[in-house]
Amino acid sequence: MTSSPTLVIGTRGSPLALAQAHETQDRLVAAHGWAIENLPLSIIKTTGDAIQDRPLSEAGGKGLFTKELDIALLEGAIDLAVHSAKDLPTTLPEGIVIAGFLPREDVRDAFISHRYKSLAALPPGAVVGSASLRRQAQVRRLRPDLKVTLLRGNVQTRLSKLERGEVDATLLAMAGLRRLGLTDHVTAMLDTDDFLPAVGQGAIAIAIRAEDSRVRESLQPILDAATAHALAAERAFLTILDGSCRTPIAGHARMVGGELEIRGLVLRPDGSETLEAVRRGSPDDAVMLGREVGTELRTRMPAGFLAT
Numbered sequence: 001m002t003s004s005p006t007l008v009i010g011t012r013g014s015p016l017a018l019a020q021a022h023e024t025q026d027r028l029v030a031a032h033g034w035a036i037e038n039l040p041l042s043i044i045k046t047t048g049d050a051i052q053d054r055p056l057s058e059a060g061g062k063g064l065f066t067k068e069l070d071i072a073l074l075e076g077a078i079d080l081a082v083h084s085a086k087d088l089p090t091t092l093p094e095g096i097v098i099a100g101f102l103p104r105e106d107v108r109d110a111f112i113s114h115r116y117k118s119l120a121a122l123p124p125g126a127v128v129g130s131a132s133l134r135r136q137a138q139v140r141r142l143r144p145d146l147k148v149t150l151l152r153g154n155v156q157t158r159l160s161k162l163e164r165g166e167v168d169a170t171l172l173a174m175a176g177l178r179r180l181g182l183t184d185h186v187t188a189m190l191d192t193d194d195f196l197p198a199v200g201q202g203a204i205a206i207a208i209r210a211e212d213s214r215v216r217e218s219l220q221p222i223l224d225a226a227t228a229h230a231l232a233a234e235r236a237f238l239t240i241l242d243g244s245c246r247t248p249i250a251g252h253a254r255m256v257g258g259e260l261e262i263r264g265l266v267l268r269p270d271g272s273e274t275l276e277a278v279r280r281g282s283p284d285d286a287v288m289l290g291r292e293v294g295t296e297l298r299t300r301m302p303a304g305f306l307a308t
Contacts, residue, residue: 010078085200100223140271240294
């Protein structure tokens with residue numbers, strides 16, 4: 001066992017956030033032979049965790065899940081912050097960078113219902129709960145006859161609300177269900193052709209202080225290059241569209257035959273119209289490919305497209 005430095009890992013306190021922080025711990029232990037006691041978790045409550053009564057889009061967007069962790073990083077209270085990549089704003093505070101990403105999990109959304117086997121099987125007027133404007137718009141695109149409502153809370157809270165009959169069905173990220181050991185709740189998997197995921201879905205991002213070479217070097221063995229290429233393209237795409245959780249935007253990059261393919265999608269909030277673009281090229285051109293997809297969609301988007 002090699003000498004183990006102390007690296008304080010910052011994380012939100014939700015069960016999924018903790019599962020992701022523990023995965024980071026375990027990977028560092030396996031890569032370096034360090035003692036897990038020298039990789040303590042610092043649980044930090046974020047503004048986003050405290051807001052449960054309204055959509056995050058009305059309260060300030062993605063930064064609500066990262067602000068307090070950013071402050072802790074910059075103040076030196078933690079050495080790295082573990083995030084769901086889809087929660088990260090496209091622009092980070094000065095002095096903070098993404099060191100990289102852990103290997104990506106399943107990017108698909110899962111359909112969950114106790115009464116119906118699929119989205120298509122839901123009767124007209126059935127209630128689908130989701131906190132994601134992207135998922136809401138995609139449901140409305142395929143099934144405009146359904147009632148779509150806000151469903152906030154962590155994964156377990158949403159499953160409990162479904163169990164109590166507050167909604168007939170919900171959609172959740174398969175990656176989170178896998179990490180929490182809750183895949184037995186899945187009724188059906190949703191194809192990415194119909195439900196393109198959120199930018200960053202399924203990926204765990206690790207943020208550090210920009211000048212902290214010690215932490216950066218410690219993380220290198222556990223970071224995944226393929227995920228980094230995909231996320232570079234997806235985040236560049238989102239940046240062009242100034243995307244946040246205020247807008248129904250989906251984007252997914254993946255390796256296809258040795259090339260990186262990125263598919264981007266923008267929807268009207270009511271699901272009545274969608275715009276899609278695709279690019280494929282070298283993984284080394286990930287940022288350029290993402291920007292091209294974002295630029296094409298922005299050019300094609302009519303005035304007021306994202307208005308409700």
